[in-house]
Amino acid sequence: MNIKLQKSTLHKQSNIAITGSKSESNRLLLLQALYSNISIANISNSDDATLMQKALKSTDSVKDIHHAGTAMRFLTAYYATQNGQEITLTGSSRMQERPIKILVEALQQLGADITYTNNEGYPPLHIKGKKLQGNQVTLAANVSSQYISALLLIAPTLENGLTLTLDGKITSVPYIKMTLSLLNDLGVATNFEGNTITVARFETTEKAKAFTVESDWSSASYFYSLIALSEIGTTIELSSYKQNSLQGDSCLAEIYTEFGVETTFGENTIALTKTREATQETIKLDLKNAPDIAQTIAVTAFGLQLSCEMIGLHTLKIKETDRLVALKTELEKLGAAVDITDATLYLHKAASINENITIETYKDHRMAMAFAPLALCVSIHIEKANVVSKSFPDFWSDLQKIGVKLIEI
Incomplete structure (x- = not known):
């Protein structure tokens, strides 16, 4: 058109x-997948949020998120933690040109089993979900905040939580703070001091939690x-x-x-x-x-x-x-x-x-x-x-x- x-x-x-907001929506959709007691109102009707929901609900072994960059980063982290699930995460031709190596290597530091099916450093990714044992990661501070948020969103489910060290001058701080604020609203203990972010392990409760985007x-x-x-x-x-x-x-x-x-x-x-x-x-x-x-x-x-x-x-x-x-x-x-x-x-x-x-x-x-x-x-x-x-x-x-x-x- x-x-x-x-x-x-x-x-x-x-x-x-x-x-x-698609930024808030996709963060909350991932948390909802991890903690089923969450309900969300005013979810974005954007393609990005729709594709995120579709991928999370799908039982297919290949998850195609087309051009949704946030979904690619967040779902890479999510499926790396899903013990026993084995999937391929792919996207559009442009998505397959967008780098993801920094996030993959960070997840591998935590013990993730992720391999590239085509070009190293780029989607598609083959992910074998498992229980991640690591709890410490260091990243360059000037990388996309979506890499950082992807790690923070899965952090409460890790055995010992996560300590994330950001090396250098941090960019996109508001998006990091958005992620931490949503975790705090859920009941997760976090701390962001200097260049270090810590997220404690969080066991979900039966109490329902309602979010409005x-x-x-x-x-x-x-x-x-x-x-x-x-x-x-x-x-x-x-x-x-x-x-x-x-x-x-x-x-x-x-x-x-x-x-x-x-x-x-x-x-x-x-x-x-x-x-x-x-x-x-x-x-x-x-x-x-x-x-x-x-x-x-x-x-x-x-x-x-x-x-x-x-x-x-x-x-x-x-x-x-x-x-x-x-x-x-x-x-x-x-x-x-x-x-x-x-x-x-x-x-x-x-x-x-x-x-x-x-x-x-x-x-x-x-x-x-x-x-x-x-x-x-x-x-x-x-x-x-x-x-x-x-x-x-x-x-x-x-x-x-x-x-x-x-x-x-």
């Missing part, structure tokens, strides 16, 4: 309900961008959100004040309002704790004809696509000048925006959604737009609700 977005103006006042802050980012590019006085109310969020991307509320967007927290809602024009000509951000919002921010800055300098983006190269290269390519088609390194992006102030450009999405949901707000500036085409189902299946219909004009082509 390709979509043409016609130059549009948002309704002055709108309301949107956003599905649960907060809505996804990454999904909210596109509405922040839309408001930033809209007229002063425009407001969108989003649910369900809370001020003391576990999600690292909740930093959007602070970041987007730079673009003139104010966030008002209500009871289970946030209201985003364009209150002024941006005052800084160059936006400078370190996104090491929230790299998933880099694409949205870059496009927002471009649409407002601002400069933008972002660092801490080293994990973007191993996502659904190399997001730094993809961003540079698509922004430059629109008339931008962009400089990138392995971990940084610098967007130069643009004099104008080219119209009727077709944006390639590279099988990456965030590429489609990050560029969509430019419809408030120019008409734009989004190729293979249904890729948004990975995290936000209702994205295009929600955009229409708030005034964005689009047609399928």
